[in-house]
Amino acid sequence: MEESRYSRQLHCTANFKQAALSDAVVLIAGMGGLGTSVSTALVAAGCGTLILCDPDTIALSNLNRQFLYKETDIGKKKVTVAVKRLKAINGDPDFIAIDGRFNDQPLPVSIKPQLLLDCLDNLEGRIELIDYAAKNNIPLVHGAVDGFMGQLSVFIPGESACPVCSLSGDMDQNDAPIPSLGACVTVLAGLQATESIKFFTNSGDLCINKFMFFDGLSTTLDAMILERDHNCIACSKYLSHGL
Numbered sequence: 001m002e003e004s005r006y007s008r009q010l011h012c013t014a015n016f017k018q019a020a021l022s023d024a025v026v027l028i029a030g031m032g033g034l035g036t037s038v039s040t041a042l043v044a045a046g047c048g049t050l051i052l053c054d055p056d057t058i059a060l061s062n063l064n065r066q067f068l069y070k071e072t073d074i075g076k077k078k079v080t081v082a083v084k085r086l087k088a089i090n091g092d093p094d095f096i097a098i099d100g101r102f103n104d105q106p107l108p109v110s111i112k113p114q115l116l117l118d119c120l121d122n123l124e125g126r127i128e129l130i131d132y133a134a135k136n137n138i139p140l141v142h143g144a145v146d147g148f149m150g151q152l153s154v155f156i157p158g159e160s161a162c163p164v165c166s167l168s169g170d171m172d173q174n175d176a177p178i179p180s181l182g183a184c185v186t187v188l189a190g191l192q193a194t195e196s197i198k199f200f201t202n203s204g205d206l207c208i209n210k211f212m213f214f215d216g217l218s219t220t221l222d223a224m225i226l227e228r229d230h231n232c233i234a235c236s237k238y239l240s241h242g243l
Ligand SMILES: [Zn+2]
Pocket: 161, 162, 163, 164, 165, 166, 229, 232, 233, 234, 235, 236
């Protein structure tokens, strides 16, 4: 077998669609702990185009979990540094850096994301991203962390429940920083990247209509059925109730 950059992954399934991955266009909302690890995994795997979105600069307290950044990057824009580091990992993918939230500036007309990565850390931004997914009919991979815990779900507009459907109107969010441990963030980011690669290569079954909960303290991964709320504040606006 000829050795190539991707030769070790081409036989992960009987018909692994590397070409589909090379044509993939993903938008990563949030280049914090989840976003930096998800983007690293997707770039290494040969994802075609990555749109990276984050309005923040790099701070010292980011470095315990945002492994793309170094001490000398403190004060620099996250998306600028991330593109530079990711290009050094793999020169194949194309990058678009949005120095802002995902909807702060229009994308080039020729660029249409095929998958959204929810790597955010706040409910308001998450609801906006799910709304964007539903409006534009773009699937979304949700990930979230809280200390040793994390959760994963995939939202297919018109077909499945979104991560906010489960909140049933309980929209209160504590403004305190979410406890975050780099080791556990990479577990969830790895699951998000895995779902993304499965989506593009048509491999296995996606984590649809369920939450997958990771508990790093008890070392368990449990599923909870996620039911659609037809009055969901995030996903119901653009869908008929008959779906
Ligand atoms: Zn919903």
